[in-house]
Amino acid sequence: MTKADIVTRISEKLGIEKGDVQATVESFMDEVKASLENGDNVYLRGFGSFIIKTRAEKTGRNISKNTTIKIPAHNIPAFKPAKVFVEGVKSNVDVK
Numbered sequence: 635m636t637k638a639d640i641v642t643r644i645s646e647k648l649g650i651e652k653g654d655v656q657a658t659v660e661s662f663m664d665e666v667k668a669s670l671e672n673g674d675n676v677y678l679r680g681f682g683s684f685i686i687k688t689r690a691e692k693t694g695r696n697i698s699k700n701t702t703i704k705i706p707a708h709n710i711p712a713f714k715p716a717k718v719f720v721e722g723v724k725s726n727v728d729v730k
Contacts, residue, residue, distance in 0.1 A: 670711050682715040 641659055645652045666684050669676050676684040691707040715723075 678716075680716055680718055682713055682719055685712050685714055686710070687712045 641655045645655045666676050686709050689708050692705050694703050694705045
């Protein structure tokens with residue numbers, strides 16, 4: 635499912651113009667990104683949490699030059715689904 639599909643479905647369900655739904659979805663994503671960039675997690679009860687995870691410093695390899703490189707510690711955004719979300723997917727989606 636793409637962002638355009640989400641906008642279309644919400645527009646059809648609620649009877650709102652696609653342009654308004656598009657602006658709302660874009661605004662939501664901008665707010666989540668801005669919050670994470672400011673170091674704040676986003677908690678959506680019943681859906682999940684957008685959190686910041688810290689990756690420790692580690693040693694990697696540059697295989698083309700056959701050398702080791704140091705990968706510094708860094709933060710990455712992550713999504714942790716809510717328990718009800720996980721249970722819904724487990725019970726409704728067949729294992730492939």
